């Protein structure tokens with residue numbers, strides 16, 4: 001039997017296991033997925049937990065439920081990878097060998113990377129919402145918060161879902177208004193970027209939304225230190241932002257096991273060919289999802305688009321055929337803007353988000369780069385699509401792997 | 411897009427002041443770009459950073475992040491802010507004739 005080993009059973013690992021189980025004959029190939037725990041979080045839902053739209057339990061399922069038939073799921077942490085010997089050691093000592101390896105170990109937040117963040121006040125006046133526990137604690141703090149300054153800080157790029165910080169602020173504005181306390185609260189967005197978002201056209205639209213909602217932007221703010229006693233956030237260029245509530249998007253890094261195995265860059269992200277998605281270091285290792293070092297968004301939609309490319313190239317590798325150049329950096333995402341509305345953006349490595357209609361040119365029903373109610377329902381419906389179609393590695397309705405320019409206004 | 415004259419050459423730059431044609435970069439252009447940004451003169455230490463950024467960008471296809479400069483080159487963040495005030499990542503890339511760091515979308 002030949003062996004395909006997949007490390008990480010989150011979005012990317014699960015959908016790849018389903019795709020490859022359909023593509024590879026069962027009597028020739030064994031497929032194994034390894035994950036450190038049995039808690040699969042629907043991460044886009046984390047955004048809604050602090051506002052009580054979802055409870056933590058609404059967005060968590062057992063991984064075992066999503067392991068396709070014919071795929072072995074091992075619940076254990078990966079300790080070390082030895083890519084030269086095509087072997088993996090698990091915590092506890094078990095050793096696995098493989099013919100091909102897929103790295104889908106995602107990214108994790110490392111709050112301790114920002115001086116003082118995990119010191120006094122951590123999870124009392126300073127929170128994250130990128131973990132289930134953090135989002136839940138923030139929910140309790142936010143429901144009591146009725147005056148003062150709320151600072152949202154992005155510690156460092158890259159982060160998962162780069163629009164989530166903006167969405168958080170839009171939803172916070174809505175949440176505070178609904179509770180009648182918005183006038184008592186100052187909302188501040190402190191970002192290392194030089195504008196609202198990384199792409200100019202979208203940055204303009206989103207920047208205007210921030211202005212309309214009375215959210216102050218501190219741009220080029222590279223955080224240097226949190227003082228939890230004085231409740232002050234400082235930047236390397238000497239700015240100081242006092243806060244009553246700090247919501248931090250901490251530094252993101254790849255899995256510890258990648259760093260420990262010397263397979264990653266300075267943030268433990270794996271150097272990956274941007275088009276074929278094969279690792280730069282080893283011919284029998286493919287990488288997708290948040291684990292790569294690519295400049296594409298760290299988003300579930302991206303993992304989905306990459307999935308088709310990895311499947312194709314893995315099959316080519318197995319058949320000893322040349323790899324294809326499938327991936328163009330395609331990402332699309334809904335941006336919640338509060339009051340039951342959302343914006344949709346669609347972009348890739350070369351083309352920035354453009355206005356238009358999606359997915360059907362001229363008709364929609366989803367509007368690109370414009371607020372609409374339809375987009376908001378699209379975002380909520382996505383949880384169903386995620387559990388039932390995306391994780392099963394199915395094509396999604398109307399969405400193509402390569403970005404299409406139909407229906408866009410250039 | 412606009413045209414500026416630096417080190418006796420007419421150069422096209424984007425709205426952020428980044429060179430549109432990287433081949434036009436010379437160390438003299440860097441001196442002038444630095445002067446425009448209030449850094450005068452470029453010291454040995456500045457050049458270490460600029461050289462690293464150019465080498466790394468040639469290899470990786472994109473200018474290095476602040477973290478990458480501190481980790482790989484070993485210059486502490488605080489010093490980078492003294493060398494290239496306000497936004498060392500962006501400023502060093504601009505003086506090195508590279509594109510604007512993407513900050514990863």
Ligand SMILES: Cc1cc2nc3c(=O)[nH]c(=O)nc-3n(C[C@H](O)[C@H](O)[C@H](O)COP(=O)(O)OP(=O)(O)OC[C@H]3O[C@@H](n4cnc5c(N)ncnc54)[C@H](O)[C@@H]3O)c2cc1C
Nearest residue numbers: 008010011012036043044078106255289290298299300301
């Ligand atoms: C607040 C928030 C909002 C988001 N919103 C959106 C959105 O609207 N749209 C969108 O497309 N995306 C969104 N995302 C991003 C999306 O959730 C991720 O990009 C996606 O889940 C990445 O998939 P992945 O498989 O690469 O990583 P993950 O799904 O995180 O899976 C990685 C897996 O690897 C496992 N693992 C790591 N290290 C080890 C080890 N040593 N041993 C064993 N197992 C290990 C982990 O346990 C985990 O299960 C959001 C994310 C957040 C946090």
